[in-house]
Amino acid sequence: MTLTFRNVHVTYPGSDRLALRGVSAEIAAGQRVALVGRNGSGKSTLMLVANGILRPQQGELLLDGRSVRYDRRSLAELRRQVGVVFQNPDDQLFSASVYQDISLGPLNLGLSQAEARARVLQAAELCGLGELLERPTHALSGGEKVRVALAGVLAMSPRFLFADELINGLDPWMRRQVLHILERLSASGCAVILATHDWGLAREWADYAIWMDAGRVFRQGKPQTVLSGPECPD
Amino acid sequence: MRQIDSYAHSNKLSRLHPAYKAGCSLLALTLCLALDHPTVSLLITALMLALTVGWAGLPWRFVLRLLGAEGGFLLTGVLGIAISVRLSFDQAGGLGPVQIGVTAESVQQALHVFLRALGGAAALNFLALTTPAADLLELLRSLRAPATLIEIMGLTYRFIFALFDSLERMTMAQEVRLGFADWRNSLRSAALIGTNLFVEAFRRSRALETALQARAWTGSLRVLPREYEHLFRR
Amino acid sequence: MKSRVVSLKLGAALLLLLAAQPAMARSPEMHIMEGFLPPEWAILWLAVAVPFWVVGFLQIQRMVREKPESRLMLGLAAAFAFVLSALKLPSVTGSCSHPTGTGLGAILFGPFVMSILGTIVLLFQALLVAHGGLTTLGANAVSMAIFGPLVAWIIWKGLRGRLAEGWVVFLAAALANLATYVLTSAQLAVAHPDPVGGIAASFAKFGAIFAVTQVPLAISEGILTVLIFRALRQNAAAELQALGVQRAQS
Structure with a gap:
């Protein structure tokens, strides 16, 4: 299974600057x-x-070689396969309890309550949230919120997981725990795409690197070659 | 606020189906108002305190302190009833001497209202301290309250805490810069905080929308119901 | 007939009343506390609130049908109103209170949607901070979520374009604050008429307090709302537009 960006040009709604x-x-x-x-x-x-x-205004996105059409059905299919965890977990959690929040995605996919429940428990177990399921989301610590946001996406069993600065601001223990979750994910065949400012981690953890600059791919390929040279910040 | 909320989530009854607790509390409120007798009011105050401490297992110190604070408010409140005023008018229709004082009748009425309201406060405290607000929303939902309203209320509950955190941060940031040193500064700081809070609330609603879309949102915020304990086998 | 009624001159009476200052079951933000109203009054005020809630609900229903994501914005708006009421608002007299936010809310959302949002706020205030109550929810909603916003809305709609926008916002917010207070006082006065002087006397009790303490607070809230509104015009024009607050007619 592959996800392909082909010559993608995009602007945000209400702006004409190409992002x-x-x-x-x-x-x-x-x-x-x-x-x-x-x-x-x-x-x-x-x-x-x-x-x-x-x-995209120009170019296209392909899932498994097939161009994504932006109708309801193919968007639903795309979102089933591609999950995104955003930077600020507080902007993603909206339910009263951890258990309920994680269940939103599976229910959106049209799963039955029993299936959704199984997915929630599985994702919670993977993210080490077994103890926290009954907790109100607003009473969680920063690291816990990150893991709940992650579990909410994983419960949808994506094949591609995009994570935006997921480990920023976490303490070293929590960071290791989150990286461990990502490790298990990619071992199970899910692609993990991690946006990060931690170049050390990028070199060490990734098997592919994409260096973006001003809306373009500056370089991509093996981390050892992409993330080295005089342009590197470190 | 956080204290009440955190007790609601961590007392011995927090997993009990909210219908029992709401039933108890509303019954007590109704009795208090309908019978409207000082002895009944006192009995209900005692009973609700006993339930809160004995049944739900809350620390009696906290429960009494909360009711005491409310009693204090009420006391200043019924002072307005206890102090009696008689207006008199002279022949020209202007305001003559004003008679002011306490009468046996007014004091009795004040005491009466005080006890009734104290009973009401104890009954309401029982509900607020034992039942997570989200469970009450679930209860409303099962009573066929419109889903849209319940969802809006759920979001409100969730974000009260997030915005409150921001309020505290912003207030502190103003205080370290002497933002509340005098009336002018205070007003300006308050306006600045109010404005920033508004912008933040708006930004959050946008970010939340994006995050919901990413989780294959279909237009409603359906989540799995919580599983409650029951008093009797069903 | 009464045990001890003292005759006093008006000035002295006022002073004495001020000693009983926070008078009548108002928690810091004017709520009538649980159990304070007899059942018949509790029910009456609830009945007054219902038609407004129905219209507000229908409006919200329509908004959500057209744009499902507007429920997010409405939820956040109610949370904002809740938190705003915890903001420290200095009064000119040096005391400190909290804004009601009803004026701002009415300008942004209109009186009917505001009646729902305001009631949601009141419900959470009863549950989370023990201000107000369930049986007094109707009465509190009528004064804080309906009457205040209605006054603000009428002023806003009626004076816009005839007066500088700042003044309109000031009047809307300050008078909404006062209207809320006056109605709360009236609600308490009719429910608990003075045993000697009747309803008029109990209303006078609050009237006296009102003149001295509430007017400055209303002025503070008015100024605060103007400052916030002006800042929003400058920094959040897009957001205001999304809420349907159009540019001022010049």
Whole structure:
């Protein structure tokens, strides 16, 4: 299974500045991709495109080689396969309890209550949230919120997981725990695309790197080659 | 606020179906108002305190302190009833001497209202301290309240805490810059905080929309129901 | 006939009343507390509120049908109103209170949607901070979520374009605050008429307090709302537009 960006140009609604100007990249199942680049270089925009929230003005997005049409059915299919965890977990959790929040995605996919319940428990177990299921979302710590936001997406069993700065601001223990979750995910065949400013992590963890600059892909390929050279910040 | 909410989530009855607790509380409120007798009011106050401490297992210190604070409010409140005023008018229709004082009747009436309201406060406290607000919304939903309203209320509940955090942060940031040093500054700081809060609330609603779309949102905020305990086998 | 009635001159009476200042079951933001109203009054005020809720609900229903995501905005708006009422608002007299936010809400959402949002806020205030109550929800809604916003809305609609926008916003917010207070006082006065002087006397009790303490607070809320509104015009014009608050006619 692959997700392909082909010459994607995109502007945000109500603005005519191109946020992405001709991005091409292909991501395959089970890959671990580090997405790096300055703030404003287009990393977050790329995630919105991957999930079908932004529609390219030019170029196209392909899921398994088939061009994504932006009707209801194919958007639903795209969102079943491609999950996004956004930067601020507080903007993604809206339910009163952890259990309920994680159940939103599976129910949106039209699963039965029993199936949804099984998905919730599975995702919660993967993210180490077994103890917290009954907790109100507003009483969670920052690290817990991150994991709940992650579980909410994983409960939809995506084949591609985009995570925006997921580990920023986490303490080293929590960071290791989250990385461990991502590890298990990619072992199960899910592609993980992590936007990060941590170049050390990107080199060490990823097996593919995409360096974005000013709405374009500056370089992509093996992390050792892409993330080295005089242009590197470190 | 957080204290009441956190007790509601962590007392011995928090997993009990909200219908029992709401039933108890509303019954007590109704009795208090309908019978409207000081002895009944006192009995209900005692009973609701006993239920809150004995049944739900809340610390009696906290429960008494809360009721005490409300009693204090009420006391200043019924002072207005206890103090009696008689207006008199002279021949020309202007306001003559005003008679002011306490009468046995007015004091009795004040005491009467005080006890009734205290009973009401104890009954309401029982509900607020034992039942998570989200469970009450679930209860309303099962009573066929319109889903749209319940969803809006659920979001309100969820974001009261997030915005409250922001309020505290902003207030602190103003205070360290002497923003509340005098009346002018205070007003300006208050306006600044109010404005920022508004902008933040709006930004959050947008971000939430994006996050919901990414989770294949279909237009309603359906989540799995919570599983409650029951008093009797069903 | 009565045990001890003292005759006093008006000035002295006022002073004495001020000593009983926070008078009548008002928690800091004017709520009538649980159990304070006899059942017949509780039911009456509830009945007064219902038609407004129905219209407000139908309007919200329509908004949500057209744009499903507007429920997010409405939920956030109610949360904003709740938190705004916790904001410290200084009064010219040096005391401190909290804004009611009813004026701002009415300008942004109109009186009917505001009647629903305001009632949601009142419900959570009763449950989360023990201000107000369930049996007094109707009465509180009528004064804080309906009457105040209605006054603000009428002023806003009626004076816009005839007066500088700042003044209109000021009057709308300040008078909404006062209207809320006056109605709360009236609600208490009719429910608890003075045993000696009757309803008129109990209303006078609050009237006296009102003149001295509430007017400055209303002025503060008016100024605050003007400052917020002006800042929103400058920094959040797009958001205001999305809420349907059009540019001022020049």
